[in-house]
Amino acid sequence: MYLVTIGLEVHCQVNTATKMFCACATSFGDEPNTNVCPVCLGLPGALPVLNRKAIEKTILAGMMLGCTTPPVSKWDRKNYFYPDMPKNYQTTQMELPLCIGGEVPLYDHCYPNDAQKSIARPGIMIRLNRIHLEEDVAKSTHLGNASLIDYNRAGTPLMEIVSEPDLETAEEAFAYLRTLQMILQQGEISDADMEKGQMRCDVNISLRKHASDPLGAKVELKNLNSTSAVRRAIHFEIERQTDELNRGIAQIQSTRRWDDDRGESQLMRTKEDAHDYRYFPCPDLLPLETAEIVEKMSGMVPEVPHLRSARYERDFALSRYDANVLCSDIALSRYFEATLEPGISAKKAANFLINNLLGALNERLIPIEQCPVSANAMIGLLRLVEDGTLASNQAREVLDAMVSSPERSAKDIADMLGFKPTDTGALDALCDEVIAAHPDKVAEIAAGNEKLLNFLTGQLMKAATSKPNPKLATDLLRKKILG
Numbered sequence: 001m002y003l004v005t006i007g008l009e010v011h012c013q014v015n016t017a018t019k020m021f022c023a024c025a026t027s028f029g030d031e032p033n034t035n036v037c038p039v040c041l042g043l044p045g046a047l048p049v050l051n052r053k054a055i056e057k058t059i060l061a062g063m064m065l066g067c068t069t070p071p072v073s074k075w076d077r078k079n080y081f082y083p084d085m086p087k088n089y090q091t092t093q094m095e096l097p098l099c100i101g102g103e104v105p106l107y108d109h110c111y112p113n114d115a116q117k118s119i120a121r122p123g124i125m126i127r128l129n130r131i132h133l134e135e136d137v138a139k140s141t142h143l144g145n146a147s148l149i150d151y152n153r154a155g156t157p158l159m160e161i162v163s164e165p166d167l168e169t170a171e172e173a174f175a176y177l178r179t180l181q182m183i184l185q186q187g188e189i190s191d192a193d194m195e196k197g198q199m200r201c202d203v204n205i206s207l208r209k210h211a212s213d214p215l216g217a218k219v220e221l222k223n224l225n226s227t228s229a230v231r232r233a234i235h236f237e238i239e240r241q242t243d244e245l246n247r248g249i250a251q252i253q254s255t256r257r258w259d260d261d262r263g264e265s266q267l268m269r270t271k272e273d274a275h276d277y278r279y280f281p282c283p284d285l286l287p288l289e290t291a292e293i294v295e296k297m298s299g300m301v302p303e304v305p306h307l308r309s310a311r312y313e314r315d316f317a318l319s320r321y322d323a324n325v326l327c328s329d330i331a332l333s334r335y336f337e338a339t340l341e342p343g344i345s346a347k348k349a350a351n352f353l354i355n356n357l358l359g360a361l362n363e364r365l366i367p368i369e370q371c372p373v374s375a376n377a378m379i380g381l382l383r384l385v386e387d388g389t390l391a392s393n394q395a396r397e398v399l400d401a402m403v404s405s406p407e408r409s410a411k412d413i414a415d416m417l418g419f420k421p422t423d424t425g426a427l428d429a430l431c432d433e434v435i436a437a438h439p440d441k442v443a444e445i446a447a448g449n450e451k452l453l454n455f456l457t458g459q460l461m462k463a464a465t466s467k468p469n470p471k472l473a474t475d476l477l478r479k480k481i482l483g
């Protein structure tokens with residue numbers, strides 16, 4: 001058995017309208033090589049200009065993750081040859097990044113579904129080393145005997161979020177990425193869509209025999225672009241290194257690529273360190289004094305998901321599961337809070353949104369941001385549930401109609417479906433009629449067979465001219481028969 005140590009370097013595009021050092025658009029999916037200029041193409045004599053919005057959002061991300069920002073931050077050139085880096089150097093930050101320290105909590109609900117019941121270290125916080133800002137590279141498409149390069153992405157603001165080697169399993173790495181993705185999305189720092197290349201990950205893995213031993217040789221897996229691929233790659237790499245160590249093959253510091261189709265990693269190069277990149281200060285950009293930006297952004301830090309979830313548990317008595325579901329999407333959180341009106345149970349509202357609204361939207365492939373039922377309309381529906389007009393199954397039927405016809409109110413649809421409040425006296429009389437018509441069933445219920453109450457409720461619903469709340473009818477029948 002070996003102890004596994006994992007650190008992640010997450011590259012995440014910052015959500016800005018223009019690139020890091022020029023005014024070219026950062027839009028996704030445009031015609032190749034149309035959003036380019038002399039600056040992002042690295043043409044001689046072109047000078048960079050800092051994107052203030054990218055700097056602000058990076059510092060905001062750091063604040064959400066508990067980082068500190070030094071009073072002065074500077075820019076460096078990282079020199080290396082890659083066909084997708086037109087300048088043959090990358091403008092980045094080496095010595096004085098925008099954010100230092102911080103930590104990322106691992107949310108239980110961000111672990112893989114099959115691992116959520118056996119979390120080895122619940123509540124663990126993964127320390128961050130730094131967050132620095134740099135420019136993204138171009139996108140390469142490799143064909144059979146040629147490669148195509150699209151420079152639209154080159155120069156896009158890119159945060160690199162570097163963790164300390166605190167992770168121990170592939171499942172923790174999966175949860176780290178999902179949690180980080182959620183925090184960045186809710187802070188509107190980044191869309192963090194891994195399928196669009198807006199978030200990518202390098203994984204550093206080393207194995208050692210004992211905790212007192214120094215860390216083993218670091219093996220880096222480059223440019224993984226999905227959380228599931230990260231999980232598969234880590235499992236493979238742990239098995240590969242374990243097998244070689246058991247056979248007496250020492251590991252060397254190396255960089256490998258992950259082939260997801262073949263399910264294996266492949267060697268790219270060995271022994272790559274920071275000095276191999278020949279960092280030196282960027283002569284085109286002055287050091288940045290950060291005090292003014294830090295002061296501005298400190299008043300704009302949003303509530304992070306785990307703090308909002310804890311507030312929901314504390315203030316609304318929600319279960320941890322319900323609070324986590326509501327807080328996993330900022331649009332869903334806002335919708336929930338907009339339905340909290342006097343006389344409406346927050347617990348019942350949360351339950352209805354999670355078990356009914358989300359289901360109705362998922363069936364129609366509608367995201368919560370585009371929900372056709374407004375929060376005010378939902379309040380009308382929840383009030384009908386609270387006052388006993390609608391049972392839960394009736395409310396779901398009304399909701400389905402509201403999603404299809406959002407211009408109609410919950411009350412109008414309930415009336416159309418016959419779900420009207422039944423006069424107390426009329427309901428009482430119906431109960432007496434049903435009890436009188438089925439003395440044998442009443443005797444069995446009185447003897448302890450309460451399941452037959454459902455039969456009597458069904459008979460009452462058939463006899464009613466409207467459609468009363470079946471729960472109210474059952475409760476009244478129970479009271480009359482059992483006292």
